[in-house]
Amino acid sequence: MEDNLAIILNNSNKTISKLQVLSAFFDEEIIYKIYLRSQVVHKLFETNPELDINKLELFHIQYTDSVIDLLRKIKADNEKNVSLLYDEIHLNEELIEKLNNAVFTEKSYELDKQRQSLKMNLSMRALFKTLSENTDEYPFSRNINAFSNRYAQDFFYDISADQMLALINFDTDKVYKNTHATIQKKLMGLLCKVDFKTEFFCGLRSGDLAVEIYRFLDLDRHYLYLPSKNLLLLCDLSTIPNIDWTNNLSKKARILQELNSKNDLLESRAKLIKTRLPEPVKAVLSEYHEKISEVDFLQKIGNYDVQTNILKAMLNTDGL
Structure with a gap:
């Protein structure tokens, strides 16, 4: 029994650590709140051995894992879009280098x-x-x-x-x-x-x-x-x-100026896109946070609800 308790608590810490990494990546208040609330739930089971430890495992399976999977999907999509922007930045940098090496x-x-x-x-x-x-x-x-x-x-x-x-x-x-x-x-x-x-x-x-x-x-x-x-x-x-x-700039200098300005804009856009969290996702995460913050939440673990189904549905949705 004690071995089972230790295993579940250890796995819970690992799950919460994954959520912490994603919280730091997106730097969104709602994700941080969910991370903190998940720690509270974990601590509750850790310090109250009379509680059914299996419910902690069920909590992560039903809720935390769904959030982590959803955030990872959004992160991967964002990074794919950012990669395209950096490809364009790289091409611009190559052209800038060529122009800078011009004879005159x-x-x-x-x-x-x-x-x-x-x-x-x-x-x-x-x-x-x-x-x-x-x-x-x-x-x-x-x-x-x-x-x-x-x-x-x-x-x-x-x-x-x-x-x-x-x-x-x-x-x-x-x-x-x-x-x-x-x-x-x-x-x-x-x-x-x-x-x-x-x-x-x-x-x-x-x-x-x-x-x-x-x-x-x-x-x-x-x-x-x-x-x-x-x-x-x-x-x-x-x-x-x-x-x-x-305007005494040469055509080359004007092109260089435009390319550098464009790269600055692309860099700024890439930073925004990298951690972008769609508004529908924020709304669902807010409802999810409210759900796991309810006083009688522990009594409801094991019953799938609307928020859980929406989170899972979003995993199969393109264009988040």
């Missing part, structure tokens, strides 16, 4: 923008000289077109073909032209006025065509340089709407 970075772009500004200012000064002296000397700095070739695809803003054509369209009577370049007369006058002090502002791209936009340091004016034709014209950026000129 934001830092190199910023440095090369400064170099390109210097090259352009020197080239404009040289072009003015060749036009003034009517010489055939090549005015542009060495590898001046390498900048657009390197950065246009990733760092230049995309515009429509119509917008690009409107920008590079010009009146032939209003330009200076020689073998090496075509420059708007008014632009050359402004460049002389500011002593050729300009800086690279941004790049625009439409298909394979790219232009570099420069800003006068002391004037709220801009001009463009079309590397493929060595064409230089004044331009009005207000004719190109819907572009955030303050």
Whole structure:
């Protein structure tokens, strides 16, 4: 008899320990209450040998085991859904790593923008000289077109073909032209006025065509340089709407930003889903807790009731 008592009490402790683990996993008040109440029931039988110990075993079989099986099923389903989210996070991380290993970075772009500004200012000064002296000397700095070739695809803003054509369209009577370049007369006058002090502002791209936009340091004016034709014209950026000129992030950087933000959201969602307990289950567990907390509960052990049947039914229900 004593051996049977020890075995049932030992098995009861094991069952309650399983419930404790699930209580910690879900971190739900109602599960914790059920865990505590189960401990009270166990302690009652442990300290009152006159009670029928078989009823403790029956209590766990009818009630506690059903709760544990139900919570384990929900836990397994939740972890399956979380696994899918982490698969997506992993794929995003692989893409982030590839993008981070790209040759041209934001830092190199910023440095090369400064170099390109210097090259352009020197080239404009040289072009003015060749036009003034009517010489055939090549005015542009060495590898001046390498900048657009390197950065246009990733760092230049995309515009429509119509917008690009409107920008590079010009009146032939209003330009200076020689073998090496075509420059708007008014632009050359402004460049002389500011002593050729300009800086690279941004790049625009439409298909394979790219232009570099420069800003006068002391004037709220801009001009463009079309590397493929060595064409230089004044331009009005207000004719190109819907572009955030303050956004200096490359396409790569914007994608990285989006991927990192998405992964943060997926991580948060995974944490919520991992321990999610459906509302219908919470409601049944609350009724179950009330049932095992009743004063005369021990008298009813052995009689299956509605809550027990619902708990068992939920084990066979998909989409909890």
